[in-house]
């Protein structure tokens with residue numbers, strides 16, 4: 052850590068175990084304290100601390116230790132807090148800030164209030180969530196808090212300046228600081244840490260009391276060992292925690308007992324639907340909660356080992372994030388079946404859930420975005436089997452059968468999930484809240500919220516109009532006629548889904564054609580949808596009937612290969628069963644205008660959606676001015692199109708695409724930055740870009756690219772390597788899994804020099 056001016060004059064650490072010792076070590080390393088002092092009842096600990104160079108002075112008399120301190124960190128067991136506060140209070144200065152590391156906050160705050168007297172206003176309660184597998188001063192580790200979370204739980208009595216100072220302290224040693232109310236902290240810890248320990252202790256104890264317990268333990272397999280590992284934790288420490296956090300632990304235990312009773316009843320009654328519902332939800336829930344905490348991708352959390360999960364969770368978003376390494380040149384050949392269509396996959400779950408009967412889906416996209424939708428419906432009580440190799444069975448609950456979710460619905464990175472669900476949830480009788488990852492929580496949601504309010508919905512967003520989105524529910528909706536200011540299929544779809552619940556007719560007029568999967572699929576589920584030019588209308592009060600669906604391959608995923616094969620001489624690829632809905636084929640039109648050689652073979656209908664096998668051969672490309680009417684029809688494909696433009700003769704100019712600035716990243720800026728890094732000549736406009744291309748040979752230099760956590764940016768620059776003069780490295784590629792899991796393997800199989808690390 053770099054040396055900086057000391058943040059504090061004297062810091063005193065009371066209790067020099069792993070937690071206290073590690074803070075001392077980190078402050079020492081960073082030069083953050085002018086003087087470091089330790090206080091401990093144990094002479095041996097103090098000797099070790101001095102010998103290790105952690106502190107400059109050490110006292111068994113705690114009052115002596117805090118004399119002259121600017122900041123005191125109390126890191127003793129929770130049951131010893133009251134005595135410690137009483138011992139130090141008389142020696143604290145008028146400005147001394149006191150903070151602690153106790154794992155239960157309510158009782159520590161109460162002890163501080165009783166014993167710190169006037170100093171209570173400068174007491175900032177805290178809880179570092181850091182590894183505790185080793186203990187004692189010998190385990191002190193200057194790096195312990197780096198990228199770990201510290202929860203601060205200031206009370207109304209806490210001086211905000213003191214809180215700010217403690218926040219500065221933790222940030223300076225590399226931690227991420229979160230604020231919580233004390234009661235919330237104790238409840239959350241009771242649920243996520245104390246209850247599991249209670250269950251493990253209770254299970255092992257219960258089994259060990261049975262007559263044949265020797266046999267039980269002899270035959271105990273991995274599951275038993277995994278589940279009960281934490282029953283080996285220190286009984287004295289856990290005794291203190293259960294006693295100190297009594298109320299929250301009891302509430303969590305009661306909640307669990309009710310869940311156990313439900314499960315028991317389902318077994319007793321042979322209730323397959325309840326059993327499947329509970330277990331399919333549980334299957335993915337853990338990975339999802341951890342992903343949600345880390346505000347990271349969900350399939351990553353799902354594929355990770357326990358250790359990685361906990362690390363990702365502790366390290367606040369630092370989940371392992373793959374890096375793409377590309378060798379330059381090469382060509383693409385063969386046949387590639389790209390991932391299932393994302394837009395159709397989302398809607399297959401939504402409409403399947405609201406239908407009467409069981410909907411069977413094939414070709415479902417097992418990408419993060421579609422899975423976020425799937426999980427949201429599980430959270431609302433819908434039994435969904437799968438996905439297994441693209442097959443999903445949705446047990447529809449009917450238009451009015453959804454149940455209130457017990458917690459915030461996590462939409463990960465998916466704008467489609469959030470916006471469509473806003474419409475659907477506005478029509479429900481219950482309240483709900485939607486949130487997402489760092490990218491999604493910065494995207495605009497008022498474009499949907501405003502017209503829904505006109506229909507009568509009660510919806511809140513943040514001051515910036517971004518998520519979290521809260522929906523009051525239980526409000527009667529009235530059909531409206533809405534003319535969309537932006538061409539957005541998500542806005543249109545949200546209003547149509549709300550329209551299912553509205554009184555009368557809901558109609559939406561679009562300024563330019565956008566993807567019409569919602570309209571087609573509603574009709575496929577038996578709902579009457581009227582289309583008249585740019586206006587689509589539905590009347591509330593009908594019903595949906597389950598059906599079977601085959602999701603075609605996603606033309607947005609095929610786009611990377613259409614561009615890759617076009618720009619790499621000697622390429623020829625066949626992309627079977629790709630959706631060629633005319634509201635999605637802008638990419639084909641644009642590439643053809645540039646001179647690409649793309650053939651549609653075997654055109655057919657698949658469940659109401661046109662599909663074809665796409666054959667693409669390399670061809671010399673030329674720059675064009677992209678026709679305005681094609682912009683909404685190729686909206687997600689522009690990152691890939693920009694790569695084609697950089698490999699075309701002359702200039703390509705795009706206008707009218709300001710929407711690109713509010714996708715998973717600002718795609719105009721993210722692509723321009725990457726293109727410039729790779730030596731291309733570009734100029735950006737508020738609504739577009741100009742790119743000068745190089746028709747032959749290397750169009751790109753080597754370079755390091757930032758994906759900005761945007762799947763389409765990552766995949767576009769991967770394809771660029773086909774025409775680069777040196778290696779390209781792309782950082783933060785986890786989000787490729789949102790729309791195209793398996794991209795790297797498929798692309799490498801077809802000839803792209805792509806390997807993945809991290």
Ligand SMILES: O=C(O)C1=C[C@@H](OP(=O)(O)O)[C@@H](O)[C@H](O)C1
Nearest residue numbers: 394467538539540541542686687
């Ligand atoms: O409705 C859909 O499935 C989508 C609509 C488009 O968004 P907008 O409606 O914001 O243009 C598109 O970018 C997105 O990937 C999927």
Ligand SMILES: C=C(OP(=O)(O)O)C(=O)O
Nearest residue numbers: 464465466467468687714
């Ligand atoms: C914009 C996209 O998706 P969404 O809006 O669903 O996040 C996309 O996939 O490119």
